[in-house]
Amino acid sequence: MSTHERTITIRDAINEALFEEMERDDQVFLMGEDIGVAGGVFKVTSGLLERYGPNRVIDTPIAEAGIVGLAVGAAMTGMHPVVEIMFCDFTTLASDQIINQAAKLRYMTGGQCAVPLVIRTTMGAGRRTAAQHSQSLHAWFAHIPGIKVVLPSTPADAKGLLKSAIRDNNPVIFFEDKMMYNQKGPVPKGEYTIPIGEAHVYRSGMDATVICTSSMLYPSLEAADRLKEEGIHIEIIDLRTIKPLDERTLIKSAQKTGHVLVVDEGYQSFGVTAEIAARITEGAFDYLDEPVRRLGAADVPVPFAPALEDMTIPSADQIYSVIKTMVS
Amino acid sequence: MDRKNQEELPSDLTKEQLLAMYRKMQLIRGFEGTAKKYFEAGEIGGFLHLSVGQEAVPVGTCSALRKDDYITSTHRGHGDVLSKGCEVKRMFAELYGRTDGYCKGKGGSMHIADFSQGIIGANGIVSSGIPIAVGAALSIRMRGTDQVAVSFFGDGATAEGSFHEALNLASLWQVPVIFVCQNNLYALSQPWSHSARDGNLVERAQSYHIPAESVDGMDVIAVYRSVEKAVDRARSGDGPTFIEARTYRFMGHYVGDPGAYMPEEEQEEWRKKDAIAKLRRQLKMWGYLTDKVDEQIATDIEAELQDGIEYARSSVIPEPREALNDVYVHFDYLGRPLKEESNHA
Ligand SMILES: Cc1ncc(C[n+]2csc(CCOP(=O)(O)OP(=O)(O)O)c2C)c(N)n1
Ligand SMILES: [Mg+2]
Numbered sequence: 053m054s055t056h057e058r059t060i061t062i063r064d065a066i067n068e069a070l071f072e073e074m075e076r077d078d079q080v081f082l083m084g085e086d087i088g089v090a091g092g093v094f095k096v097t098s099g100l101l102e103r104y105g106p107n108r109v110i111d112t113p114i115a116e117a118g119i120v121g122l123a124v125g126a127a128m129t130g131m132h133p134v135v136e137i138m139f140c141d142f143t144t145l146a147s148d149q150i151i152n153q154a155a156k157l158r159y160m161t162g163g164q165c166a167v168p169l170v171i172r173t174t175m176g177a178g179r180r181t182a183a184q185h186s187q188s189l190h191a192w193f194a195h196i197p198g199i200k201v202v203l204p205s206t207p208a209d210a211k212g213l214l215k216s217a218i219r220d221n222n223p224v225i226f227f228e229d230k231m232m233y234n235q236k237g238p239v240p241k242g243e244y245t246i247p248i249g250e251a252h253v254y255r256s257g258m259d260a261t262v263i264c265t266s267s268m269l270y271p272s273l274e275a276a277d278r279l280k281e282e283g284i285h286i287e288i289i290d291l292r293t294i295k296p297l298d299e300r301t302l303i304k305s306a307q308k309t310g311h312v313l314v315v316d317e318g319y320q321s322f323g324v325t326a327e328i329a330a331r332i333t334e335g336a337f338d339y340l341d342e343p344v345r346r347l348g349a350a351d352v353p354v355p356f357a358p359a360l361e362d363m364t365i366p367s368a369d370q371i372y373s374v375i376k377t378m379v380s
Numbered sequence: 381m382d383r384k385n386q387e388e389l390p391s392d393l394t395k396e397q398l399l400a401m402y403r404k405m406q407l408i409r410g411f412e413g414t415a416k417k418y419f420e421a422g423e424i425g426g427f428l429h430l431s432v433g434q435e436a437v438p439v440g441t442c443s444a445l446r447k448d449d450y451i452t453s454t455h456r457g458h459g460d461v462l463s464k465g466c467e468v469k470r471m472f473a474e475l476y477g478r479t480d481g482y483c484k485g486k487g488g489s490m491h492i493a494d495f496s497q498g499i500i501g502a503n504g505i506v507s508s509g510i511p512i513a514v515g516a517a518l519s520i521r522m523r524g525t526d527q528v529a530v531s532f533f534g535d536g537a538t539a540e541g542s543f544h545e546a547l548n549l550a551s552l553w554q555v556p557v558i559f560v561c562q563n564n565l566y567a568l569s570q571p572w573s574h575s576a577r578d579g580n581l582v583e584r585a586q587s588y589h590i591p592a593e594s595v596d597g598m599d600v601i602a603v604y605r606s607v608e609k610a611v612d613r614a615r616s617g618d619g620p621t622f623i624e625a626r627t628y629r630f631m632g633h634y635v636g637d638p639g640a641y642m643p644e645e646e647q648e649e650w651r652k653k654d655a656i657a658k659l660r661r662q663l664k665m666w667g668y669l670t671d672k673v674d675e676q677i678a679t680d681i682e683a684e685l686q687d688g689i690e691y692a693r694s695s696v697i698p699e700p701r702e703a704l705n706d707v708y709v710h711f712d713y714l715g716r717p718l719k720e721e722s723n724h725a
Binding site for chain 1: 484
């Protein structure tokens, strides 16, 4: 690691982004359940209440529709709210404000307003919290024009992308995988941002492409490491943003390797994997040696028992074997 | 207030103010009638929810507001936005789906907004403008201005969760918002008694510790006075107010709904309370309005409405490609273009 970096967790990287953006802009404020005194259930907002006080770090009652509705109103009238929804499973209660209001107000009013709102929320299974606290619902929001959807996988990306999200004039939903908060990685010192809408070629390779989102980067890397020992070189692309989608990078890679697997923790049906498969088929059909393969969460509610839950989420083993069948 | 007092010459409103209210109520009624005519003629499409009968509520309310105060409105919002300052011609252009409409033809009847006058949107989702208005009020407090935010909504909206969350949050944080419920006794086909067991909205708001009163929504002066008090309270930092204005929809839910579920006798009874007729009577009694001036007002409004229709008809139909614009803001917080555009294949 260079002297311009340190190793910190995703939790700390997000926390730093919030500190820096609140410092930069007085209009930025935080709102959410248990984010102040408690510092958030995942401790991501620790220290912010002490530093910025209760007028800018607002502990709210349990009222997702109300909180997001207020944030929409505040965003349209000159403020930059950053709302935390504890689990993305709870965005269902605020879905009207996200889908019918935040996403559409600019368009419906003929471009008269902007809604510079960020909703931070958590996704991901693996914590043994069963069907209502483990979903990955990012594809839902990517379906809606007018919203941006970001889902970083590394500390450096989490920090840089959250800063971009807060500076963006559009509603951005920022998904944090709850199992990755302790994930460590190098983060540049000092000010930087990462643009929304750019995928990251995490590792380059010639034999096959794995396109992944959020925490699915890690089993993908594990599988790629094993394949490397067998002389198979995998290109790994971390999407980082699913809306807007960096099609160009994906298609270029598909054209190069001719074999593509998409891995995402959302339900497999009608989700991110399907959309990416379609885009690659449209953009690189003549270069493909076989259909685009997909691994998503099993189409069942996330179960509680570890033996059951683990079975529903794409694993390094699955990724490994799918790629083996592809390239052999 | 007894009848005698009510008919007394108001000392808090000038002749000009009262005539402006009268004119505005007439304008709204004329607007709705004209919109209906051209809707039925097939020139205007979509849904058309008319506010005929309810004019006193938005006119009384907005007469107590400043240009920089905010309002949110509903599917039945023509009267609300006209009262806050929208122009007839650009509203018609919007109803006609033309480029000169307030929303460039992208919103239509249910979504008229004019941010330059604090009209931060009418809304097609029942109750969803209420938390948005509370958010605007929160923003007012954070930015330290003395604006206020008004949320207009119907009786039907009070059964939605958003209504209750919004009242609770407004009360908790004491933000400068005024809830104006236009209780026209119907939510589509459902009478008020089917929306709430007790029907007492004042008590309901008070249970959130929000000062509340019910006013005669067929009396523009009563509405104005109630809102004016609420505005004073909000501007001086004393938090939200809830106002129920009892009123009546003289027509069906939208153009095309005959409103067969509204009993004839009930309709007749409310028509007798018509707010425009009432103010006309009062203005004449106070010597503020002659038959001649009254006729002149009617003629002027008729001309304004006809001009508005002509303006809408001759406004350019949007280029189909325009459908793809205004989804996102394409510049960052410093006004620089966003980079992402280049990644779309
Ligand atoms: C959330 C939602 N549910 C249902 C509807 C369909 N709808 C439109 S207006 C309306 C009645 C609303 O009644 P009220 O709030 O009293 O307003 P009014 O029509 O009387 O002005 C209904 C059911 C809607 N637009 N939004
Ligand atoms: Mg009603």
